[in-house]
Amino acid sequence: MSTIFGIPPQALFGQLLLGLINGSFYAMLSLGLAVIFGLLNVINFAHGALYMLGAFVAWLLLTQLGLGYWWALALSPLIVGAFGVVLEKLFLSRLYKLDHLYGLLLTFGLALIVEGAFRHFYGVSGQPYPIPRELTGGQNLGFMFLPNYRGWVVVASLVVCLGTWFAIERTRLGAYLRAATENPVLVQAFGINVPVMITLTYGFGVALAGLAGVLAAPIYQVSPLMGSNLIIVVFAVVVIGGMGSILGAVLTGYSLGLLEGLTKVFYPEASNIVVFVIMAVVLMIKPAGLFGRER
Amino acid sequence: MPDVAMLEIRDLHAFYGESHVLHGVNLEVRQGEVVTLLGRNGAGKTTTMRSIMGIVGKRTGSITFQGRELIGMAQHKIPRLGIGYVPEERGIFSSLSVDENLVLPPVVKDGGMTVPQIYELFPNLKGRGTTQGTRLSGGEQQMLAIARILRTGATLILLDEPTEGLAPVIIEQIGVAVRKLKQRGFTIVLVEQNFRFASTIADRHYVMEEGHVVDMIPNDQLATNMEKLHAYLGV
Numbered sequence: 001m002s003t004i005f006g007i008p009p010q011a012l013f014g015q016l017l018l019g020l021i022n023g024s025f026y027a028m029l030s031l032g033l034a035v036i037f038g039l040l041n042v043i044n045f046a047h048g049a050l051y052m053l054g055a056f057v058a059w060l061l062l063t064q065l066g067l068g069y070w071w072a073l074a075l076s077p078l079i080v081g082a083f084g085v086v087l088e089k090l091f092l093s094r095l096y097k098l099d100h101l102y103g104l105l106l107t108f109g110l111a112l113i114v115e116g117a118f119r120h121f122y123g124v125s126g127q128p129y130p131i132p133r134e135l136t137g138g139q140n141l142g143f144m145f146l147p148n149y150r151g152w153v154v155v156a157s158l159v160v161c162l163g164t165w166f167a168i169e170r171t172r173l174g175a176y177l178r179a180a181t182e183n184p185v186l187v188q189a190f191g192i193n194v195p196v197m198i199t200l201t202y203g204f205g206v207a208l209a210g211l212a213g214v215l216a217a218p219i220y221q222v223s224p225l226m227g228s229n230l231i232i233v234v235f236a237v238v239v240i241g242g243m244g245s246i247l248g249a250v251l252t253g254y255s256l257g258l259l260e261g262l263t264k265v266f267y268p269e270a271s272n273i274v275v276f277v278i279m280a281v282v283l284m285i286k287p288a289g290l291f292g293r294e295r
Numbered sequence: 296m297p298d299v300a301m302l303e304i305r306d307l308h309a310f311y312g313e314s315h316v317l318h319g320v321n322l323e324v325r326q327g328e329v330v331t332l333l334g335r336n337g338a339g340k341t342t343t344m345r346s347i348m349g350i351v352g353k354r355t356g357s358i359t360f361q362g363r364e365l366i367g368m369a370q371h372k373i374p375r376l377g378i379g380y381v382p383e384e385r386g387i388f389s390s391l392s393v394d395e396n397l398v399l400p401p402v403v404k405d406g407g408m409t410v411p412q413i414y415e416l417f418p419n420l421k422g423r424g425t426t427q428g429t430r431l432s433g434g435e436q437q438m439l440a441i442a443r444i445l446r447t448g449a450t451l452i453l454l455d456e457p458t459e460g461l462a463p464v465i466i467e468q469i470g471v472a473v474r475k476l477k478q479r480g481f482t483i484v485l486v487e488q489n490f491r492f493a494s495t496i497a498d499r500h501y502v503m504e505e506g507h508v509v510d511m512i513p514n515d516q517l518a519t520n521m522e523k524l525h526a527y528l529g530v
Contacts, residue, residue, distance in 0.1 A: 178391055
């Protein structure tokens with residue numbers, strides 16, 4: 001086969017696939033951050049740690065209880081979500097009347113504690129997590145080889161992102177969420193229990209991080225540092241997309257993943273900084289982010 | 296039982312942080328009545344309404360609705376007793392369509408108006424369902440803010456300055472709608488600066504000054520009390 005812009009197609013599509021995989025995680029994580037920021041006005045720095053927790057819960061379910069991938073896919077987000085509910089009730093809910101900075105500091109501290117605890121018990125070397133039997137192997141697409149598990153991750157994250165978008169933009173429950181994001185006092189004055197809604201929204205947002213963690217476990221190793229490696233890029237994604245914009249978070253996540261992949265092909269030296277360069281440019285031109293609204 | 300108060304406020308004090316805004320408000324509203332709160336800016340009319348809904352900092356005294364004490368009750372339970380609130384700023388949500396705005400407040404009691412009945416009352420809203428809520432004109436937003444409460448089955452409606460900033464022809468339409476609501480048996484508390492508008496609708500007027508009620512004037516004695524009222528309102 002010939003080349004595309006002087007690049008062998010296998011290399012190009014291989015990197016694009018990697019970019020799409022990374023983009024899937026960026027999208028799922030920034031989606032959760034956007035949902036949480038929208039209603040709680042909290043920049044959830046613990047998001048990466050909770051993503052790591054999701055992966056670790058899956059690994060512990062497997063090694064301690066013998067429960068496999070599909071069980072983990074269902075249970076781990078529930079466990080992480082429940083943990084989030086407890087965090088919100090115990091700590092975050094006391095900070096809403098204060099400056100945003102306090103929520104950021106609190107969640108940053110929580111992230112350090114959670115990550116520190118896992119480092120203490122499991123070290124920094126990763127734990128391997130096997131690909132589920134049903135998803136081993138791959139497809140030869142002619143122009144490239146697609147491992148089944150990676151295809152599954154892309155599809156699963158698309159379904160999760162579109163499902164969340166639909167739930168927020170097209171359902172009655174989502175209308176409550178959007179309304180409470182704009183004017184929680186009035187929504188409460190219509191008879192809706194906004195504090196409970198806030199708690200559940202935080203639980204849902206971090207459950208998304210937990211789910212992403214389970215999906216990531218067989219691709220990256222399950223390691224206490226996996227969250228902090230990823231979360232910095234995810235924050236850049238959220239800044240580029242615009243804080244609090246659901247669709248913006250998802251689209252920006254996938255696009256930046258792909259862009260990173262392309263950069264790896266054409267100018268590998270820049271692949272680690274391309275996201276941050278774009279962030280700087282976007283902040284200069286459109287400080288509220290590509291999809292964000294000025295508040 | 297027309298003589299029994301539906302809403303009764305006794306010695307109500309309200310605070311926003313450090314500032315003491317209401318200083319012992321007393322008033323009562325009987326079922327089926329339309330009662331206005333008149334007074335200058337800052338007299339405490341809006342705060343009285345917000346106190347009923349439980350959305351001020353701190354309240355003391357007593358507010359009872361159909362015999363149930365509202366002070367100390369969880370905020371989200373107050374509307375569920377059948378009290379609908381139309382805030383001064385109207386509170387139309389920009390991230391919701393007109394339809395979504397209309398059906399947002401949960402139905403709390405049987406006997407609310409249906410959507411076709413609401414369109415009959417406010418024909419301007421018909422066919423605008425997919426429009427972004429805040430793209431409606433000011434008058435239409437006011438109609439929507441009233442309309443969404445009518446669906447819920449609320450029997451007491453708190454209307455905060457529904458005519459503020461609206462053209463006379465729109466004020467006329469809102470007046471017609473409020474009179475129809477009165478005929479349907481809704482009990483209405485109305486905050487109004489536009490006292491000409493208030494006099495065409497209300498049964499009684501409470502006059503507020505510096506955080507408490509200073510006078511009550513039945514609508515049929517309005518003519519003989521004009522001078523006094525002008526002095527209160529400073530017109």
